Amino acid sequence: MILDMLSYYKMIKKNNINIIYSGPIWSDGIEGIGGTLRKRLEFDDMPLSASQSVFSVFVEQMNNILMYSADKEPFPSSDDRIFDVSKGVFILGSRDRTYFIQSGNVMRDESVEMMKNRIEHLNTLDKSELRKYYKEQIKSENANPESKGAGLGLIEIARRASSKIDYTFTPLEDGLTFFSMYVTIG
Numbered sequence: 001m002i003l004d005m006l007s008y009y010k011m012i013k014k015n016n017i018n019i020i021y022s023g024p025i026w027s028d029g030i031e032g033i034g035g036t037l038r039k040r041l042e043f044d045d046m047p048l049s050a051s052q053s054v055f056s057v058f059v060e061q062m063n064n065i066l067m068y069s070a071d072k073e074p075f076p077s078s079d080d081r082i083f084d085v086s087k088g089v090f091i092l093g094s095r096d097r098t099y100f101i102q103s104g105n106v107m108r109d110e111s112v113e114m115m116k117n118r119i120e121h122l123n124t125l126d127k128s129e130l131r132k133y134y135k136e137q138i139k140s141e142n143a144n145p146e147s148k149g150a151g152l153g154l155i156e157i158a159r160r161a162s163s164k165i166d167y168t169f170t171p172l173e174d175g176l177t178f179f180s181m182y183v184t185i186g
Contacts, residue, residue, distance in 0.1 A: 017092070018092050024087055025066060044094065065105040089105070102181065106177070119181075137151055167180060
């Protein structure tokens, strides 16, 4: 099947999208996508602090996909290791020196409430409260049984974002939900 590439090109141009990635995500593979992202940020001649924020949010969003994706499959490596490959989507766009970073992945329904509560809590905090909360979380042990990480990634995203984290949960079938996170940096 031949896709209408002109339509995709027009949609990408209209929405100021610079990078789109959809497919397998694994910890070592993030480096390749990250290299492309770094080159794009260099090309755009961004201030260093904004560039670092965009890259940091990208890494945290990719780690979020790795941790919470319900769409995983084992993959054997050339050195006889087997690791999980998650599937997700990453989009980077820019408009008037403001960048937007959106990611998405399928997650299990039982993780939705925990993720929603975390983001909602972070969206109530200002920058100084986020800094304080981050330091508190570093010192504390993660007591949340639903969490698969240290809980710092979403805080880091909120700290670097120019506005509140925007997100959606779209119910799918078989106990699954599509989670999308949208962050702006400017």
